[in-house]
Amino acid sequence: MKILLATLHAKYVHASLALPSLAAACNGIGGAEIVIREFTVNEPHADLLGRLVAEEADLAAFSCYIWNIEATLRLIADLKQVLPRTIIVLGGPEVSYGAFELMERHREVDYIVRGEGEATFRELVEHLAGTGGTEDAWQWVAAEIPGLVCREGDGIVATAERAPLADLDVIPSPFTAGLADLDKPLVYYETARGCPFSCAFCLSSLEKGVRSYSRQRIEADLGLLMARRVKTVKLVDRTFNYDAERANAIWEYILDQNRESRFHFEIAADLLTEANLSLLARVPAGMFRFEIGVQSGEEETLARVARRSDLDRLFANVRRLVNETAVTIHLDLVAGLPHEDFAGFLRSLRSLLDAAPHHIQVEPLKVLKGSAMRRIAQEEGYRYSASPPYTILRTPWLDFREIVRIEGIARCLDLYYNSGRFGATLAVLASATSPARLFDACAAYREARPPEGTSLAALFEGFWDFIRDSWTGEDLERLREALCFDYCRADYPVAGRLPRFFPEGSETAGRRGKPATIADLARKHGIAGDCRVRVHRHRFSRDFRVHQEVPRATELQFVYISTPGRGLEVRILEDDGGTATEQ
16 A cells, blocks of 8 residues: 655655654555655646555545645546546645535545544554455544544544643654655654644644653654754744753753754743853854744733743843844734734834844735634634635724735845844834834835845845935935945945945955955955855944944955855955954
């Protein structure tokens, strides 16, 4: 019996955790041959269908999420037409709720695995593999297998709910079994299932309590991932630091063993302890990234969705993480939660900006199937898309145009804040206006104009157009200089093709090889090897290298070092060849 496990990722860099876990759970089933195939939603439908058909699987199981469910349903409809005897099994959060309706609309689906799938899927495969492949056996499953929705004759039946596994270690590790793709730039990993919180907008709230793998299992898996030098390990635990001592023990193990990998954790900042913060101060730059869900800065809003959070402690700890550690900090905001209007959203955004994280993500609320937010949305009169990802269209507190504006603000945050390219300019702007109002005004400006080009110069020039139309006089000149500084930090200003906000007469120099002046710079500042060095000189009336720019005339040399395999490095030197500053 050949079993195909497949999914469609949103991006190529993603690697499945669900499919290797199912494959590991089915190890040892006699007569079962299991293959894993991972694709993306961006691949042509005909190509995907051809590759699925070529597998000639007896059973094809698909992992379903909001980003791939529509493409998956289209694929399996055609797959069943070509291979009518192939059994189709669906699982994942997008089919665990509303399973009856989905199977009524899609006759090609034979089984749906609800919730945690390893035990249910193994028992289903054991049953089907033991039937001898008769037609009747393919269309019926013993009622003693809990966690299924299946067809029985012309009807659809659900078996009993399956209790979550009490001991997660009984699930074989897909990593030690060699089933996970560790060559992808991003590998998902879990140390626990469940969440200590009960947020109405999140499916994790439906499971009460948290179950953890054993310390030995976690260290064995992480040790393997680090030994294989996986580029980024993204932990999918909903609240990694639900137990502060446990979090410290795992972080300590990573610090002791890691050499090259980076780690992404979702944490609750208000649960961090002094011991946590002390350990995190030792983490090297670039090794840890924390995603912290603030969701809203409005207490009434958080209470309505059962989000328990000490906002004062949360923001205090975020500031300490930013100022006292080298951990990259990413804050999340959900727009459209109950009782938060547009002004309230801007207040929430301002609270995030005031904490000065490295990244801010803003997303309109998604009213997920199975979540408590569906009931709240009905009670409050929400309107949201009937198709995945079920994004809000209107709430009692936000109209459609305000939601569109919020999406524009999110785009401006990505372009100008999260990119890290406009630090000096944003610092000057913050001294003149509220940062939240700034991004609102920027989004409104972009709404009224056609999109700019995709080049870096076009991005900077588009921001300059917004600045020039919004400020005048001395403020405008300070912003022009700050924008020149930011552009010089981001890319080499090519002579004759400088962005239009640069003053005339800007000086550039450099070519492949090292002329005498550039050779002197190279020797003095340790630039060696097979690289290309170029220099741009610029005079500023202020020193923008510090957060609060100093009103001091300064001529800087921006040294651009291009090394094969390493990309572009930019060093900033005083005109007299002073010490280079870190970029």
